[in-house]
Amino acid sequence: MTLLDVDDVSIVYEPRGAEPVTAVRGATFSLEQGEFVGLVGESGSGKSTLGFALTGLAKAPARISSGRIAFDGTDIAHLDGEDLRRQRRGGFAMVLQSGMNALNPVRTIANHFADIFAAHEHVPRGRRRERAVELVEKVELPASVLDRYPGELSGGMRQRVAIALAMSLDPRLLVFDEPTTALDVLVQRAVMDTIIELQREENFTAILVSHDLGVVLESTARVLVMHDGVIVEDGPSARILTDPQDDYTRMLLSHYADPRAEVVELPGLRVAGSQISTTGEPPAEPATDAAPSGRAGTRTGRTRAAVVLDGVSKVYPPPRRGEDPVTAVDDVSFTIEPGDALALVGASGSGKSTIAKLITGVERPTAGTVRLGDTDVGSLRRAGLRRLRRDVQMVFQDPYSALNPLHSVEYTLMRPVVNFGGLRGREARRRMLELLEIVGLTPVEQFAAKLPHQLSGGQRQRVVIARALACDPQVIIADEPVSMLDVSLRAGVLALIEDLREQWGVSLLFITHDLLSARVVTDKILVLNRGRVVERGETAQVLRFPEDDYTVELLDAVPQPGRAAD
Amino acid sequence: MTEKQATTRGETAGPTEPAPSGRDEVPDGGADVARVAAAASPLTVLGRAAGTIWSVPKARVGLILLAVFVLTAIFAPLLAPYAPTDNSFGRAEGGSAAHPLGTTTAGEDVLSQLIYGSRVSVLVGLVAGFGATLIAVLLGMSWGYTRGFAADVINFFVNLFLVIPGLPLMIVLAAYLQGGGLSMIIFVVVITGWAWGARVLRSQTQSLRSRDFITAAQFSGESSFRVVFREILPNMTSLITGSFFGAATAAILAESGLSFLGLGNTAMVSWGSMLFWAQNSNAILTGQWVLLFAPGLCIALLATSLTLINFGVDGLSNPRLREGKGR
16 A cells, blocks of 8 residues: 655745755655655755655745645645644654754653643543553653653653654654764664664554665665755665665765774775775865875974873762762873874763863863873963964864854964964965865865855865864864764765875874774774773774674674675 | 754755755855855945845834934934924914924924934934943953853843842932933943843853854964954854844933933933923823823834844844744
């Protein structure tokens, strides 16, 4: 039985005072009852827009400009508010990416269920509690969560509650829009497993909207690939994995690899054993080799210094009265020799970002010492910290918030050049253009004039890297530098980081939860769990032959399209 | 996109925030190119801001109203049939062809007084509004950016001014500075009017302070002063503009109130002092309701015009609010 029939649907955005943009073009497909389908695409591909439209949630300025969405025979594209509301019961529901933030913080979980039951009156008053317990148990939560407030639950638990809420109207079609993206790596896996299990048991039709082809191939039986608003591929997961028809799908697939493999290959990057080589130019990211060669060593000829952490602990005061103090980092020691690359991996809350803050002097250690060469970072005061920033720079996780939206690339890059380099006027400008060339943003003059919103995520991250390089630092701390980027852009940025380290001899502290990228750009690795080092060694060695259970768990969380076929 | 973190990237990628396409290339869209070309010169930025405000119907009404009042104030000598203090006419006359709104009990032409009175209100509104906003920006932003002792000191003063009831303080100050004229009124209004703005700007500064691009600016070796005024301030344009119009409204109302209470210079012709004299001469009892009604309406309209403009200001730095209906 065909449950959903989407026929030549186009969706346009019509913002006031701007050109309309077509987000989805001629989408045509149909879903059978009980199918689990993945909808994959990178940011801007229109996948979420389509997902919203399927559940009647498309809102201004988005408009379904043509086509027909038939749900069980009725066209929902043109239903009005009240009809749509009634359709939601036994019809379609949606679980949002930030669904866990959709819970009202001042009401208990039970209240959320009660609201829905009351609005649709499909559960008799006396049975409501019972039904709510049933629902939360379906998503593997204890019945006791019903009496708790959203703030008392973890992100994963809240997302499970959001799924249970979506289930409470017995939908026949459930759309999951990036249901696990905002969660921690390890939790992601567990929630995804619950969703798969649930779909199998309840046999509803489900659409999993995701940017991650790996996750989708692992969990769904059929995959739709979207690119620039067009569905470019539609087929069974197994076939897409082994025999992708479209170039775009093939390109996406090429960006997945197993960090445990002996040889790891990404477009533009190849790592075998512990030797790293950069092969040629990555297809999607041109001109990474633009850096002037033969310039190893710092420009100003300063002596290189190692970063040494010795028995460092950081304890934060208790978050609420009566609770225990929080130990974020517990007796961690390591050294980054000049020019080395060290990966710091762990799930969220493992203390990796706190270590970054300790090295940059943003926080002071509770015990132990953090040193850069002869400088004791923990004891620096304001002027000392300013000097430290010449040597220690950061690349931020989110390129969308790391650049001031109102400043041009030129302004952003000129500031550190002027402040630290002591250059003025034309010389400073020349240096700024040189930086743009190093990170491969050519033609430089054109990029210098641009504002952040005119750049893609990968280009923004290159600007962030250029800014970090501007004062010719000795150490760069990269805090999840690729986790916010589309999969296809990651390899290019990683290749750039790898390249810079080799050419300029900068030490690198690479903080990540993504073991694949750690494998590609670092030589040594440190696995952190709750502030403690659980495993350390050569990156290739540790990832290929992990000893600690936690490391194994992290490795299992890496999405691999190939695993679905096993 | 000032306040929503980019963590919501996965959602509907609206065209206002061009999302990167699959490949690493400049996002297309002619609108963006135009927008950037516009960003180049401060004058065009101003023009674009005015355009944004103009595109909101409510704000458009407000702008037209305000323009009428400002033009009236500027061209008062040309528009008014008589001098405002000319008391050579018959006393307490009703409306006639010579005096459309009648005359006061002192024998002055009401229409001329009304036209000249707009000068005081508009001037006080703009100057005091600007002054209060300036103090609010300086204190609010440094308060929001710094931590520790300095912030505590500012906190103390702002709370002090928030706790003291505005009108009584104004009355006390005005009574103490009796006879200072217009500048005294402006001073009093500024002193009592900046605290709320400072509070609002402080909380926004605090939320911007934790953004990555602020940390990045610190890592670029920027001084605190530069971080506050070059990185944070431009991101708060709409808030600052909004608080300016709010402060100007409050200033106009405060000036009228003070003059009405006879605490300003009662010899100066303003809408407030017109009300003061009308009240003094029991205008309502003698049937001269226009004496109270006309200046009252003008005060209300001027304040309303500023409030209406504020509806349009929301869209200045928040593109989502520009998209309009059906949200």
